[in-house]
Amino acid sequence: MSLSEEFWRQAIISHEATVQQAITNLNQVGIKIVLVVNAAGELEGTISDGDIRRALLKGANFESSVSEIIHRNALVAPPDMTRELVIQLMRANKIQQIPVVDESRRVVGLHLWDEITTPAERPNLMLIMAGGMGKRLRPHTENCPKPLLPVAGKPMLEHIIERAKLEGFSHFVLAIHYLGHMIEEYFGNGERLNVRIDYLREQSPLGTAGALALLNPVPDAPFVVTNGDIITDIRYGELLDFHIRHESSATMAVRVYEWQHPFGVVQTQGVDIVGFEEKPVARSHINAGVYALNPDALAVLNKDEHCDMPTLFERLQAKDERTVAYPMHEPWLDVGRPDDYLGLEGV
Numbered sequence: 001m002s003l004s005e006e007f008w009r010q011a012i013i014s015h016e017a018t019v020q021q022a023i024t025n026l027n028q029v030g031i032k033i034v035l036v037v038n039a040a041g042e043l044e045g046t047i048s049d050g051d052i053r054r055a056l057l058k059g060a061n062f063e064s065s066v067s068e069i070i071h072r073n074a075l076v077a078p079p080d081m082t083r084e085l086v087i088q089l090m091r092a093n094k095i096q097q098i099p100v101v102d103e104s105r106r107v108v109g110l111h112l113w114d115e116i117t118t119p120a121e122r123p124n125l126m127l128i129m130a131g132g133m134g135k136r137l138r139p140h141t142e143n144c145p146k147p148l149l150p151v152a153g154k155p156m157l158e159h160i161i162e163r164a165k166l167e168g169f170s171h172f173v174l175a176i177h178y179l180g181h182m183i184e185e186y187f188g189n190g191e192r193l194n195v196r197i198d199y200l201r202e203q204s205p206l207g208t209a210g211a212l213a214l215l216n217p218v219p220d221a222p223f224v225v226t227n228g229d230i231i232t233d234i235r236y237g238e239l240l241d242f243h244i245r246h247e248s249s250a251t252m253a254v255r256v257y258e259w260q261h262p263f264g265v266v267q268t269q270g271v272d273i274v275g276f277e278e279k280p281v282a283r284s285h286i287n288a289g290v291y292a293l294n295p296d297a298l299a300v301l302n303k304d305e306h307c308d309m310p311t312l313f314e315r316l317q318a319k320d321e322r323t324v325a326y327p328m329h330e331p332w333l334d335v336g337r338p339d340d341y342l343g344l345e346g347v
Helices: 005-011 019-029 049-057 083-093 156-166 180-187 207-214 236-245 295-300 309-318 338-344
Strands: 012-014 034-037 043-047 097-101 107-112 126-130 171-176 196-201 223-227 230-232 250-260 265-269 272-277 281-293 323-327 332-334
Touching (some): 171 180, 236 281, 250 309, 295 309
Parallel strands (some): 126 171, 171 196, 250 323
Antiparallel strands (some): 097 107, 230 332
């Protein structure tokens, strides 16, 4: 979530610049920091308005070299640092700017407090799969589609839209089928939530990916897809940024799932016992039901054909397209069983 390249690069000056040039840069760029780099483009340090004032009090003049006043131990962040960690660093160190540097310490971005705490608008589409019949949740879903089931006073689907809206998403497409008219009647065109909502109307259940073939027009930028019954604190924008950064065709959010064997395990080779393991814990990654896709990933789908997301990923892999996993640690629940839902109703 750093500034656009064209803007933050204006805050870069050479380590051979003068104090006057640093002052001019601070005034013209207006982000209260100057990034000082050497000839190789590596960050030497930063200069703030306060650094300049302290230097002038100590006898520096306008023609002095900035090398005399650089703050050389400036806090920096790697490109893949999450928004939450950046905010925590800023709060803990009471700073409003953190340069982003790569492994060679070359400047590749700049985090600003005002920008990172107010996410920019995202033109990217977000598609929510809301057509399932919710058979496992009956009788709750006999007269209500699962995404409309209330959690803490509002439908699950509304929670998803509001969370994404906080991250700058404003255009949503809802794929509907079972009792879809109820979803349309509730959300309409999205005006009540101050967003735009369109609909994909499945004539028959098309799976967790099949409805994507109905998109018309096809998105012109990477987009997010989520199941409509996933309650999570995942940051959809960070998933999208991760997807783009790794130049992936399709990205799947995954969670670590742990399962403890209820018995002690006996390890054998033939008839010989070679070891024991008391109630071992098995760990694996599970599909979290949230994805980021490139528009060209839709080429592996056929209109009106049932297709689930794992199949879409397998088809892309067969074409040697890159598919990656986005490890998530945020709270997450797939509301698939009555016990899951009853535990959420009062959240």
